[in-house]
Amino acid sequence: MFKEKFEKIIEGYTFDDVLLLPLKSGVEPRDADVSSMFSRHIKIKVPIVSSPMDTVTESEMAIAMARYGALGVLHRNISINEQLEMVKRVKKEETIIIRDVITVDENTPVNVARTIMMTRNIAGLPVVTAGKLSGILTKRDLEFSDNKGLVKDIMTKDVIYADEDISIDEAKYILYKNRIEKLPLVDKKGRLTGLITAKDIKTRERFPDASRDNDGKLMVGAAVGPFDINRVLALQDAGVDFIVIDTAHAHNMNVVNSIREMRKKINIDIIAGNIATGDAANDLIDAGVDGLRVGIGPGSICTTRIVAGIGVPQLTAISNVADVAEKNDIPVIADGGIRYSGDIVKALAAGASTVMLGSLLAGTDESPGMEMIINGRKYKSYRGMGSIGAIKAGKSDRYGKLENNSFIAEGVEGAVPYRGRVSEILFQLVGGIKTGMGYVGAANIRELHEKSIFIRISENGLRESHPHDIRIISEPPNYQNYQ
Ligand SMILES: NC(=O)C1=CN([C@@H]2O[C@H](COP(=O)(O)OP(=O)(O)OC[C@H]3O[C@@H](n4cnc5c(N)ncnc54)[C@H](O)[C@@H]3O)[C@@H](O)[C@H]2O)C=CC1
Numbered sequence: 463m464f465k466e467k468f469e470k471i472i473e474g475y476t477f478d479d480v481l482l483l484p485l486k487s488g489v490e491p492r493d494a495d496v497s498s499m500f501s502r503h504i505k506i507k508v509p510i511v512s513s514p515m516d517t518v519t520e521s522e523m524a525i526a527m528a529r530y531g532a533l534g535v536l537h538r539n540i541s542i543n544e545q546l547e548m549v550k551r552v553k554k555e556e557t558i559i560i561r562d563v564i565t566v567d568e569n570t571p572v573n574v575a576r577t578i579m580m581t582r583n584i585a586g587l588p589v590v591t592a593g594k595l596s597g598i599l600t601k602r603d604l605e606f607s608d609n610k611g612l613v614k615d616i617m618t619k620d621v622i623y624a625d626e627d628i629s630i631d632e633a634k635y636i637l638y639k640n641r642i643e644k645l646p647l648v649d650k651k652g653r654l655t656g657l658i659t660a661k662d663i664k665t666r667e668r669f670p671d672a673s674r675d676n677d678g679k680l681m682v683g684a685a686v687g688p689f690d691i692n693r694v695l696a697l698q699d700a701g702v703d704f705i706v707i708d709t710a711h712a713h714n715m716n717v718v719n720s721i722r723e724m725r726k727k728i729n730i731d732i733i734a735g736n737i738a739t740g741d742a743a744n745d746l747i748d749a750g751v752d753g754l755r756v757g758i759g760p761g762s763i764c765t766t767r768i769v770a771g772i773g774v775p776q777l778t779a780i781s782n783v784a785d786v787a788e789k790n791d792i793p794v795i796a797d798g799g800i801r802y803s804g805d806i807v808k809a810l811a812a813g814a815s816t817v818m819l820g821s822l823l824a825g826t827d828e829s830p831g832m833e834m835i836i837n838g839r840k841y842k843s844y845r846g847m848g849s850i851g852a853i854k855a856g857k858s859d860r861y862g863k864l865e866n867n868s869f870i871a872e873g874v875e876g877a878v879p880y881r882g883r884v885s886e887i888l889f890q891l892v893g894g895i896k897t898g899m900g901y902v903g904a905a906n907i908r909e910l911h912e913k914s915i916f917i918r919i920s921e922n923g924l925r926e927s928h929p930h931d932i933r934i935i936s937e938p939p940n941y942q943n944y945q
């Protein structure tokens with residue numbers, strides 16, 4: 463019985479164990495399409511997600527990630543209210559269709575309307591009378607007004623408006639053709655349902671790849687503990703696009719059953735993890751999840767494998783889950799252990815649809831961590847969510863947090879090199895992914911899944927892969943080696 467455990471032992475592979483074969487290719491790297499499914503209903507242009515960690519993702523990171531076509535997941539080491547505020551901040555950053563439009567009635571005194579415009583810093587107010595759009599009051603209408611009388615005396619009465627289901631391109635055309643700044647949207651009964659502004663359309667055009675919801679707002683997700691249904695419901699109400707059930711072991715059947723119950727109560731996508739086996743994938747898919755997060759212990763700050771003796775080398779873990787997930791059309795997120803863009807290409811080739819990054823993003827301007835100088839070099843703080851510091855700071859319930867405030871840590875605290883802006887690192891990473899796809903001849907992620915072939919390498923092969931026999935004098939932005 464025990465001897466058998468070793469006779470039938472399986473081998474697991476991770477990033478440094480393998481490379482991808484260069485294959486006959488008809489794909490120029492610049493033409494490779496890296497867009498990918500994040501979860502059952504969410505597709506993004508850049509297959510990268512920021513990790514829900516308190517030194518990685520708060521509103522600023524989530525905004526930057528979504529703007530450049532990726533996604534951010536807000537961490538859960540804060541109160542429900544603090545997390546809701548972060549969701550709202552991301553959602554307010556950019557809008558195409560404003561839903562909570564500030565309006566006036568046509569019998570509002572002009573001076574009151576002017577005060578509203580000044581204090582709320584808006585340049586125009588739709589006028590709604592008896593529930594219907596009856597005009598619009600803009601700065602131009604106010605320009606020569608003596609501030610007396612009522613809105614109806616000076617408002618523009620033949621207001622240009624559009625149907626609710628107008629496309630952004632049509633809206634842009636109407637705004638441009640009529641030289642107007644604001645386009646109210648009305649339903650069949652003439653009721654105001656939203657407002658499109660020229661300013662918001664211009665912002666949108668600066669970020670053509672951005673990950674947006676149906677109203678044009680930036681998408682954002684949030685992490686929750688597996689039993690925190692109050693947090694889940696509040697997040698859905700606040701407009702979060704998806705939730706990530708964030709636990710070290712999502713194949714705990716109490717967790718699986720809790721997710722099954724959550725599924726009945728919310729309609730946004732649920733991503734669950736972390737897992738590393740096909741069986742776990744099966745049970746979570748059966749519970750109704752829309753995405754799977756893979757990785758037990760590969761993270762740069764993780765000590766799980768050392769503390770608990772548990773884990774699966776990451777590429778094998780990804781492939782274990784991906785074989786089951788693919789049959790059910792559920793995308794897989796490869797979470798943890800990624801140090802270079804080449805690791806991302808390998809994770810995708812092993813079956814992931816997106817990757818989740820902690821360490822590589824913790825050093826950017828947009829992460830919440832503290833900056834510091836060590837030996838003349840700039841660093842930012844980074845820590846595991848199962849580290850002593852993170853657990854102590856935590857405002858959500860942790861199984862590891864005991865009454866006497868002692869616990870079993872599964873992570874470490876430290877610092878990572880400063881890496882500039884998120885946009886710069888995403889540019890380098892996406893470039894690396896596209897280069898890899900060119901070598902494989904994969905025009906898109908699906909082809910990368912299908913065509914790629916791994917080769918097992920030796921320690922010598924790995925040594926040969928890194929720069930060797932040279933003292934590096936000028937470091938390129940996409941290669942650093944701190945070994
Ligand atoms: N990806 C990874 O390898 C790991 C990640 N972490 C991160 O640390 C943070 C804290 O995670 P948790 O400690 O899970 O949060 P937590 O303390 O809120 O635990 C959530 C639930 O997960 C289940 N669970 C956790 N560890 C388990 C284990 N060893 N055996 C059986 N069930 C277990 C339990 O039901 C527990 O109540 C999260 O952000 C997580 O992503 C922690 C450890 C490993």
Ligand SMILES: O=c1[nH]c(=O)c2[nH+]cn([C@@H]3O[C@H](COP(=O)(O)O)[C@@H](O)[C@H]3O)c2[nH]1
Pocket residue numbers: 513514515736757759760761762763764765766767797798799800818819820821822845846847848849872873874
């Ligand atoms: O064992 C762990 N103990 C921890 O304290 C911990 N904190 C985060 N994580 C996981 O690591 C991922 C980020 O990994 P990287 O820094 O390698 O990108 C994250 O996305 C998590 O999956 C932890 N794992």
Ligand SMILES: [K+]
Pocket residue numbers: 759760761762763764765767
């Ligand atoms: K590790």
